[in-house]
Amino acid sequence: MTEDSQSSDFVKLREVIRIFVAERDWDQFHTPKNLSAALCVEAAELLEHFQWLKTGNKDELNEAKFEQVRHEMADVLVYLVRLADKLDVDLIAAVDEKMEINRAKYPAEKVRGDARKYSEY
Amino acid sequence: MTEDSQSSDFVKLREVIRIFVAERDWDQFHTPKNLSAALCVEAAELLEHFQWLKTGNKDELNEAKFEQVRHEMADVLVYLVRLADKLDVDLIAAVDEKMEINRAKYPAEKVRGDARKYSEY
Amino acid sequence: MTEDSQSSDFVKLREVIRIFVAERDWDQFHTPKNLSAALCVEAAELLEHFQWLKTGNKDELNEAKFEQVRHEMADVLVYLVRLADKLDVDLIAAVDEKMEINRAKYPAEKVRGDARKYSEY
Amino acid sequence: MTEDSQSSDFVKLREVIRIFVAERDWDQFHTPKNLSAALCVEAAELLEHFQWLKTGNKDELNEAKFEQVRHEMADVLVYLVRLADKLDVDLIAAVDEKMEINRAKYPAEKVRGDARKYSEY
Numbered sequence: 001m002t003e004d005s006q007s008s009d010f011v012k013l014r015e016v017i018r019i020f021v022a023e024r025d026w027d028q029f030h031t032p033k034n035l036s037a038a039l040c041v042e043a044a045e046l047l048e049h050f051q052w053l054k055t056g057n058k059d060e061l062n063e064a065k066f067e068q069v070r071h072e073m074a075d076v077l078v079y080l081v082r083l084a085d086k087l088d089v090d091l092i093a094a095v096d097e098k099m100e101i102n103r104a105k106y107p108a109e110k111v112r113g114d115a116r117k118y119s120e121y
Numbered sequence: 122m123t124e125d126s127q128s129s130d131f132v133k134l135r136e137v138i139r140i141f142v143a144e145r146d147w148d149q150f151h152t153p154k155n156l157s158a159a160l161c162v163e164a165a166e167l168l169e170h171f172q173w174l175k176t177g178n179k180d181e182l183n184e185a186k187f188e189q190v191r192h193e194m195a196d197v198l199v200y201l202v203r204l205a206d207k208l209d210v211d212l213i214a215a216v217d218e219k220m221e222i223n224r225a226k227y228p229a230e231k232v233r234g235d236a237r238k239y240s241e242y
Numbered sequence: 243m244t245e246d247s248q249s250s251d252f253v254k255l256r257e258v259i260r261i262f263v264a265e266r267d268w269d270q271f272h273t274p275k276n277l278s279a280a281l282c283v284e285a286a287e288l289l290e291h292f293q294w295l296k297t298g299n300k301d302e303l304n305e306a307k308f309e310q311v312r313h314e315m316a317d318v319l320v321y322l323v324r325l326a327d328k329l330d331v332d333l334i335a336a337v338d339e340k341m342e343i344n345r346a347k348y349p350a351e352k353v354r355g356d357a358r359k360y361s362e363y
Numbered sequence: 364m365t366e367d368s369q370s371s372d373f374v375k376l377r378e379v380i381r382i383f384v385a386e387r388d389w390d391q392f393h394t395p396k397n398l399s400a401a402l403c404v405e406a407a408e409l410l411e412h413f414q415w416l417k418t419g420n421k422d423e424l425n426e427a428k429f430e431q432v433r434h435e436m437a438d439v440l441v442y443l444v445r446l447a448d449k450l451d452v453d454l455i456a457a458v459d460e461k462m463e464i465n466r467a468k469y470p471a472e473k474v475r476g477d478a479r480k481y482s483e484y
Contacts, residue, residue, distance in 0.1 A: 009130040009213060016220060023229040029236045029415050032177030032190075036168045037279055037414040039197070040286075043164040044407030047157045051400040052357035052392050056153030058208060065362075069153075070210050073201060074219035076160070077212055080197055087179060089191050091198055092130060098195035099137060108144040115150045115294035120307075150294050158293040158400055161407075165286030172279040173271050173478035186483075236415035241428075251372040251455060258462060265471040271478045274419030274432075278410045281439070285406040289399045298395030300450060311395075312452050316461035318402070318443055319454055322436060329421060331433050333440055334372060340437035341379060350386040357392045 010091055013081045021082070032086055039079040046072035131212055134202045142203070153207055160200040167193035252333055255323045263324070274328055281321040288314035373454055376444045384445070395449055402442040409435035 021027050049069050050056040061069060084091050105118045142148050170190050171177040182190060205212050226239045263269050291311050292298040303311060326333050347360045384390050412432050413419040424432060447454050468481045 013213075013216060016216075020220060020223065024227060024232050025234040026236065028234070033171040033174055034414055036164075036171045036177065037282075037410055040161070040164040040168045040279075040282055041407045041411045041414060043157075043161040043197075044282075044404045047161045047400055048359075048404045050154040050157045051397055051404060053154055056157065066208075069208065070215040071219045071222070073205060073210055073212065074215040076164075076197070076201055077216055078219070080194060080201070084194060087187075087190065089194055091194065092134075094191040094195040095134060095137075095198055098192045098199070099141060101192070102141065106145060111145050113146040113149070115147065117290075155293055158289055158403075161400075161403055162286045162290045162293060165283045165403075168279055169283045169480075172276055172283060238411075255455075255458060258458075262462060262465065266469060266474050267476040268478065270476070275413040275416055278406075278413045278419065282403070282406040282410045285399075285403040285439075289403045292396040292399045295396055298399065308450075311450065312457040313461045313464070315443060315447060315452055315454065316457040318406075318439070319458055320461070322439055322443070326436060329429075329432065331436055333436065334376075336433040336437040337376060337379075337440055340434045340441070341383060343434070344383065348387060353387050355388040355391070357389065 008092075010081060010084075013077070014085050017078055017082050018085065030082060030086060032083055035079055035083040035086065039076060039083065042072060042075040042079055046076060129213070131202060131205075134198070135206050138199055138203050139206065151203060151207060153204055156200055156204040156207065160197060160204065163193060163196040163200055167197060250334070252323060252326075255319070256327050259320055259324050260327065272324060272328060274325060277321055277325040277328065281318060281325065284314060284317040284321055288318060371455075373444060373447075376440070377448050380441055380445050381448065393445060393449060395446060398442055398446040398449065402439060402446065405435060405438040405442055409439060 021030065046069065049061075049065060049072065053060050058066065080091070083089070084094075142151065167190065170182075170186060170193065174181050179187065201212070204210070205215075263272065288311065291303075291307060291314065295302050300308065322333070325331070326336075384393065409432065412424075412428060412435065416423050421429065443454070446452075
């Protein structure tokens with residue numbers, strides 16, 4: 001890993017989380033299976049804030065709710081970064097790969113303004 | 122926003138996703154509500170790979186499955202970054218805030234080796 | 243258990259699922275933890291059909307999509323009944339109990355037309 | 364609908380829920396999209412109880428936790444029955460159909476003791 005990537009956002013997050021986990025001796029619980037379950041739970045807690053709203057745009061969120069939303073988003077990111085750490089996944093590289101696939105699956109000229117899944121075309 | 126944060130991982134991801142979305146005219150579907158639902162769906166697709174495994178450690182994943190796992194992780198990150206964009210959330214700052222709360226909720230000396238939720242203590 | 247409850251919908255479903263599982267020797271995978279993960283995955287697959295739609299009402303679903311929706315609903319029910327079987331939960335009794343709690347948490351005269359969570363009042 | 368099915372578990376549940384919703388004027392929030400999001404959230408709350416446990420078997424659950432688990436299962440069932448009501452889905456018939464498909468997808472002699480998804484064979 002280059003010096004540059006050592007200073008990346010994701011590397012910094014990974015280190016902060018590693019310390020938090022080590023101080024609590026929680027690594028024993030952090031199997032990829034458990035982390036992916038926890039990630040799913042946090043994503044659902046985020047969704048819970050929006051489930052009865054029209055759009056969830058900022059004008060529908062009061063300050064207290066917006067803070068909770070930000071914290072649920074943080075939880076999602078923390079578990080994702082932790083899972084990436086346990087599985088040695090480079091998240092930036094994974095997104096690069098996946099976006100390439102998405103560009104091929106959903107050619108702009110074909111899907112413009114249409115939200116169907118590629119298998120429905 | 123400083124020049125420095127403009128070059129951060131999250132800003133770069135945000136820009137790549139913005140372009141992808143604009144080319145497809147998909148912004149109209151990207152309400153926070155819809156994005157949080159999509160995030161939840163991707164998190165569950167990630168969990169699906171692990172649900173019948175013992176731990177999900179790398180030695181339980183063959184190459185094809187590991188690639189799918191990486192791509193699901195990418196999808197989670199893409200929707201999270203997109204949601205942060207729509208709600209003007211600084212993900213790094215949100216994690217900083219939330220980790221501070223977690224440190225207070227789960228004091229290391231109290232919770233060491235114990236995975237119960239703080240409300241169960 | 244009375245003769246009557248033996249003939250209930252839930253008992254019949256439980257028996258059909260037990261046979262399906264036994265024929266495949268899948269009971270070994272059916273821990274409550276794994277089943278609740280599988281339930282969550284199926285619920286998300288159901289949500290996926292609705293995530294970009296306005297309301298998901300029947301007029302927004304074509305026949306193929308509606309069939310998929312019905313089948314995802316079936317999957318949710320199957321895992322729920324299986325989980326109830328493994329934990330000896332009487333689902334009807336659980337709903338009776340929970341509805342009683344809901345009636346107390348959300349008094350009709352107080353919450354009419356308001357979808358906030360009780361903790362937000 | 365026959366007199367018999369009118370007295371089925373699912374019909375009774377549907378009626379109890381209809382009354383609860385009508386008393387609160389909550390039908391306006393109950394689009395299939397919103398209900399499937401709520402179902403997903405409840406399924407994740409159920410999973411949350413199991414995420415750090417080994418198996419989630421009853422001997423790992425104390426009485427308080429077991430009660431919460433039962434109530435989350437009730438919530439899942441309530442939203443599923445409500446969604447079925449809004450989309451005119453007969454849940455029993457849907458399970459019959461889906462189990463038939465599952466039997467074809469996963470022939471007992473082929474998958475015995477193997478939890479892979481049919482697409483992985």
